[in-house]
Amino acid sequence: MRRTRVAIMGAGSIGCHLGGWLASSAEVTLIGRAPTIDAIEEQGLTVSDLKGHRRTVPPERLTLATEASAVVDADYVLMTTKSSGTSRATRQIAPYLDHDSVIISFQNGLRAASMIDEALGSAFPSRASRPLALSGMVPFNVVRVDETHWAQTVSGRLRVKDHPRIDPLIRAAHGAGLRIEIEPDMRAVLFGKLLLNLNNAVNALTGEPLAVQLRDRDCRTVLAACQDEALALARRLGVNPARMTPLPPALVPAVLRSPTPLFTSLSRASLKVTPQARSSMADDLSAGRPTEIDEMQGAIVTLGRTHGTATPVCSRVVDLVREAEEAGADHRRWTGAQLRAAVGL
Structure with a gap:
């Protein structure tokens, strides 16, 4: 054959x-x-x-x-x-x-x-x-x-x-x-994946490996706020995001905001990350390439504007990534605490 x-x-x-x-x-x-x-x-x-x-x-x-x-x-x-x-x-x-x-x-x-x-x-x-x-x-x-x-x-x-x-x-x-x-329903799957992909920008702005960034509660709090905005938009659109982890998507922001020892314990079985893992957006910023922010937080901002859903944290993250793109490979690396303050949390 x-x-x-x-x-x-x-x-x-x-x-x-x-x-x-x-x-x-x-x-x-x-x-x-x-x-x-x-x-x-x-x-x-x-x-x-x-x-x-x-x-x-x-x-x-x-x-x-x-x-x-x-x-x-x-x-x-x-x-x-x-x-x-x-x-x-x-x-x-x-x-x-x-x-x-x-x-x-x-x-x-x-x-x-x-x-x-x-x-x-x-x-x-x-x-x-x-x-x-x-x-x-x-x-x-x-x-x-x-x-x-x-x-x-x-x-x-x-x-x-x-x-x-x-x-x-x-x-x-x-x-x-x-x-x-x-x-059968890739719309739900793609929205579920987008919820996870919202971390790409957080990771890129810190410049840290994913394993390090995810141990920072401030970074996770920024991601949780982005996911909250995306989940509110999904409800407005009538989309039920597919489960990408053992937890229902609606519960993930609360887990992200939990103390780091609890988060580590809850995520250990479902999220395996090697020490060298970084987001593709982090690689793009390091190489001075344009990022995919328009298809991540940018997509939430655009859809939110169309459907009357507020997205202030996602909007601010888009602005920070745009600034990093303009600065090139020498862009600012944010700590979790600095990033949380920059997005108004």
Whole structure:
């Protein structure tokens, strides 16, 4: 039987991690920036998970490319670019897609799959013949521990919108030891993931590893306030955010505000974080790159404005991240107490 063909558009940390695992049971094409692709071509690709499992894929087992045309003939395209690059990346790959192609967004934010579908509209005006765009969700962080090794640093399982056409991908993933859960209501899942992603900005502003930042009660209090605003908005929108941890989302802010020993005890079983874990937004600020703040606290602010829900803490966090972006790699690093005061708590 022909192996499933998977192209990964935007092969950075998440894309390389997914591609490295899938390569044992699928034909994988990685499309990314030249420095990353060149390094993998020389050294191969290594991925590892929280259980200590490690896999190295020789370069000859991968198709490596820097051009969007490499998606041609792929059964599935996994979109792993930054959210801000979604429309542009979709327009780049559109000429090389078939009407039966399936694109799955494994990106942050609430809107990525709809942005893909909208960007496909110019190349495929008829919805009946347009490639299928589905939402996916990556709950964990991945860090680049050396030039061609990407490691999972936070626990969690992938999720993707339930649809009959994703079955071959699910089988290939499970055959590679990569667990993907199918979900009928990805809107609830994406909102649940957004609640967790609100910590990305808090982590980025402190510059601390996640394990250190999460031991700071002031930092957790800022995150809890952001989540409170997001939960109020979810109620206004009629969305019941999916549970990303053993606790219902409505109870998480109270746990975040609890004394650190209690928080550590309550989260130990459900939240595994390696010492080197940092948010992708922290990496972006350190490298002087634009962040995804518009799809995180920024999304809460925008939706709150539209639906009449107050979001003062999220709004202030957006302002602080914007200031950090303008300052570049030498941006201010905030202590938890300073950050709590800066957002008015």
